[in-house]
Amino acid sequence: MASSASATQTQSPRDRAYVANRDSDTVSVINTRTNQLITTINVGDAPQGVAVDVSRARAYVANGGAPSSVSVINTLTNQVDLTITGVGSGANAIALDPGRNRAYTTDSNVDTVSVINTSTDQVIGTLNAGDGPTAIEVNPARARAYVGNFGSDDVTVIDTSTDALVTTITGAGDGPAGVAEDRRRARLYVTNLNNDSVSVIDTNTNQVLPLSINVGDGPQGVAVDQRRSRAVVANIGDDNVSVFSTRTNQAIGTFGVGNGPQFVALEQRRPRAYVTNFSDSTVSVINTADGTLYATISLSGSNGPFGIAVVG
Template sequence: MYPAFLVLKVLILFIILVPATVSASADQNSSIVDTYENSSIVNTYVYITNSNCHSVSVIDTATNTVIDTVKVGAYPIGVAVAPDGSKVYVANSGNDTVSVIDTATNSVTATVNVGVIPFGVAINPDGTMVYVTNFNSSNVSVINTSTDSVIATVDVESIPRGVAVVPDGSKVYVANSGNNSVSVINTTTNSVTFNVSVGDKPIGVAVSMDGSKVYVANHKNESVSVIDTTTNTVTSTMNVGYGPWGVAASPDGSKVYVTNAEGTVSVISTATNDVTETVDVEEFPIGVSVVPDGSKVYVTNSDSNNVSVIDTATNTVTATVKVGSNPVSFGQSIGVKQILIENEPVLPIAEFSACYVCGKAPLTVKFIENSTGSPTSWSWDFGDNCTSTAQNPVHKYCKAGEYTVSLTVKNAAGCDIENKNQYIIVKCK
């Protein structure tokens, strides 16, 4: 039997990359522990809300042990991590607040009042806005991260739970369990532009890395709906296990992982939209998150009070981590925290890569800065009269053509530039 929501046996898992001493290049973020110039190290930590303990467990994935526990508000459920890894946002369903955790000290630095029974949390790619679904007030609170205050409230449909933001930050998808729909929010106007009908009692929601698809776990009819984000229509429905809750897409876009209350995880191939593997975990798995290099999946087991670690190469459980009472998570948020050390600066060398360098218009591209020398500022020219100063920007090319991209990086020692001629190739629709 499933635990009743009113008992509030709920918590949520998310993953965060937090370098122990210094910044790391984007292509190195996939490592659990890596060594960079100036002896810097990056570790991956997993943050799990313990609803019945009113706390968050911090797991070091290098050792798969709990290294800290942070007290938050009453009955925490949702979590979102800032892209730079500096903050963690926790939705406390028992007292209608969001706790803001400073990851450097693992302590709560702010508390934000939101709607009634906050449930899911997501943060936009540039880390400026946090979106919180409010279960009982059927709306979404929008938090400005610079002030940690609510700046807007968006009405959606009945009983919103899961929430996810597309890579370019333009849209937010909200799963409404009460009337079997997904609301699409325009983040410029903070208004709902579409309501997409999906399966029975949708809960978990995840967006593919390229932003082209949204995956929705339909709890009561044992399926996953696939939404095309261009047309906001359901293009496919896949059968999974009994009682799906959580859903997460792999970083390379090839797989989707779905937790099923029966005690399994369904592994879906996005190429065929078929379940290719079923992995046995423990009792009542809810949350699921994938590490940045796609090598491991973390699954919270609600009735076992632990987390299963799945090796994605073999689809087997390789470790089990004991956490607090009733871990029940859905969704995923990943960020990288950067800390500069006091060593003499080294001249930076600009390097970058991109995910999806060729495709049909409109083409959404995620650029990844791989520079050495610990740059402190970044200047991108996307070749279509658009620029950015973000470290790892997401940019949409709307017209067909071949685009030359350049990146200029700077620090106290100087600057460097890398040009890639005709790097992005956008074809006609």
């Protein structure tokens, strides 16, 4: 019993969203049960991406200022415990492979992915990606990371068990800006900012499938609801999100959010999507089933919300 209690105390709190505010150098922490702002944490320069390791009670924030860094937040205290340097000059997206003690940070300025050992908090390698890597998704079960390269219109695949490049998937679309995987169906969804579509990649074969899903104007962030077989795409130009079925790849609906939606994260237990609205510094909370707007959360002085992570 003592061991179980100790383990519980080291877990990240549930019902939390962490929002990286690029223009304020802060991270907002939201209670997703009440949809209320809990606190605001000062981090590095121009934070863009955020990922949470629940087992270690840590949030990792990619700060895009030059030189770039990663702020490591203790999610039990909501304090920055340390800052990891040596991650390039244009860090943006970040994703974790917790079981292998790895964090991967993309750098769109120098076209690389930095590999961090999260046990030692040290950068242990740098991998070449395509032109302008801006998005990353990790599937720990398959030991794969997928990097969307905005400038070269392709996806870099990394083996997270060896930290080695596997392949480059060409023809991924025009301006890949977001990536998310439906792990049950082995499908990677890639938003194409420049032609308002989503490409679909078979992650068993690393081939682009001959289909394209039309969405709104300027799609960027995308997230997959594994339980309900749905994907949600944030459309910057239309101030809305597109929702489609990952079973049929057919549209379910388009739902309005705030001004300048950038990224989206899902609460897997409930059909809720949290969408960062860059231009009005809010987070919209919607029901992914019918588009009901549950809440619009003000970030109380923090500006430019960008990346977001939800712990359900």
